[in-house]
Amino acid sequence: MKKILTSIAVVGGLAAMTAAHAGEIVIGQMTDRTGPLANVGNPLGDGVRDYIDLVNSQGGVGGHTIRLIGIDNQYKVPPAVEGYQRLKSEGAVLVGLFGTPITQALTADLEKDKTPGTTPGFGTAAAADGAAFPYLFPAAASYWSQAGASVEYAKQQMGGLKGKKIAYLFYDNPAGREGLPVLRKLSEMEGFTLNEFPVPAPGIEMDNQARDIARRYRADFVISHLFGRAPSVQINALTRAGFPLEKVVSFVWGASEADVDAAGGNEAALGYSGLQFAGVGDDFQVRRDIRAMFKAQGREPRTSMSSTVFYNRGILIAALHVEALTHAVEINGGEADVTGTQVRDGFRKIKDFSLGGLLPPLNLAGGDHEGGGWVRVFKVTKDGFAPATDWFKGYRDVVFEMIKEESAKKN
């Protein structure tokens, strides 16, 4: 016991050495550098880090520098709880969360501490209701909005849904199952039949489901919601079963460069498309600016920049954070000592902020903390991802009604 206490004291002393300086805004970002989601966390975390560095090198937010504290949770809850408290003790006014269970575990604390947290692409669908969850900002399409959007996309592709057969191929965990209520409701509304094909963890064997979809059930369209290694397995399994990849649309965690590479490269995944909540590719001014910053510092650009899907999402997260902080500093009369509530109000002022097309035209004002649930479909071509649609949202009214119902259950 004594040993532990002295080690706590030593560590406490060390932590105190790095306490906040004046004229500085502290924010936290959780990204899993290790653990099951490290393949997402590394490029995404680099994107966040580089964008904040870029903003700091251009003078910061209203003249104040941003200090970004990165936390690695390994997708485990106890380190996230500890990490959040550390961020709080360092004076963080904003926390970027990472992972649905972590979001669940910290929701109550964020609300109590009046500290806004962002959960782009995961977390609770109901959190879009800003009245019920004032300090949570999904700020990107939730799984429910993705479900609505993918049905909308299927409708466009097939020219109508009546009498069609849609297969939902999903990872059999809570996150994977989350799309189900929206899809079931839309299938009743639009008159298509929905067949559900769960894939048990770890999702590296999918030939049975693929054969079922292609040969027995003869689906007209596949909506898939898979994680980790599973999306690439799905591409190969559907190809083997003879199902055309043009008729597949994936949720946001199933269509990255890494998935295409793992499936055997662009040739093997040609036509496979996926929903995205941030722009994909290299052709954005902000990425050129980051490259220029690296060059000015005499460093090579990071290799993770080539993973444009996740890196650009990192930029999106950081850009939203910086934009909210900018508004918050304005609200605070130009001073750096903004409060969590001011940052929340800063988020609620974000409107028509597109960062050269990397962000959708989201609007966080007016009680919708998801900003509208915008997505854009990108298709695999011979040399990368190409946009197949413009930014759009699907069945927003239906989805938001369900969000309202769900958030009413919150106690």
Next chain:
Amino acid sequence: MFHRESGYYKTSYASDSALYPLPVAKWAVAGFAVLFFVVAPLLVSSYYLTILNLVGIAVVGALGLNILVGLTGQISIGHAAFMSVGAYTAANLATRFDLPFWITLPSGGLMAAAIGIVVGFPSVRIKGLYLAISTLAAQFIIDWFIVHTPAISGGFQASIQVPRPSIFGVVLDTQRELYLFILVTVVIAIVVALNIARSRVGRAFIAIRDQDIAAEILGINVRRYKLMAFAISSFYAGVAGVLYTYYSGVANNEFFPLVVSIDYLAMVIIGGMGSVLGAIFGATFVTLLPITIDLIMSSLGPYLIADAGSLSGIKSHMRLILFGGLIMFFLVVEPEGLNRLWLNIRSYFRVWPFSY
């Protein structure tokens, strides 16, 4: 040291199984009670209380697994699933029937114990690696069952928001209040575990661990005691799960994956199997080590690596390497765990300055 006896002078069973072998133990316990009940909540900052809270919950879980693995010698890789059972039981009782924590906490434990008895049945026939695999199956079956039963899991998200516990109208929602709540539970858990270990039940467990056939010949009902060990161990796990639920304000099955079961097994092995103090050491070590490494590296890192972006990547991986390395180091230095290391140090000073 001067206030210690220099040899083994116990002459009766009563003195051998006494909770306080020496008067000084009483003072030490009183000292720790003052430290943790008075000094810590008054002086320690909220961040360090968070760490103590996480350690406290881990201690409850590790104590339970120690009774099964350490005392009774039955391996279980399904500990996290029992925590999950406790968490969802409490969450459902708390949200549907508005029951207070002093009912949901033991109910979560009892439900986990009931499931634990079912999962423990194979232990009557099989042991060792075979039992490990059958408890591993339990981990997946329980997890699957909870996620696919909306009546238990509360819907597609499989998570239930739970209001924070309240006592006499005071809602315990700061780290300090939750610390006291967890601390009281931990103290009860430790006292019960100590008493189990020194009682008739505990001796039966140890007899089964050492040689189950011999234990049966001695008149111990092996089946009954094995199932009892599973029940007690699962009860502890369930209570730890309920603590997690109240601590984070939500019950979620993703809090309790297989990795957590392995973590608890690691705590028991690192701490020293079969001793209550060992379980406490193990839980503290496994919870604190990554945090300590991370804090030290965050403080020293900027002096070694200028680029903050690269640092956060290197830091995470270094943490894993150091964590694994230190566990190996301690197990090589003392295979019987941290508890044996502590006993060695203690017995060295007991006879100091002589060697025997």
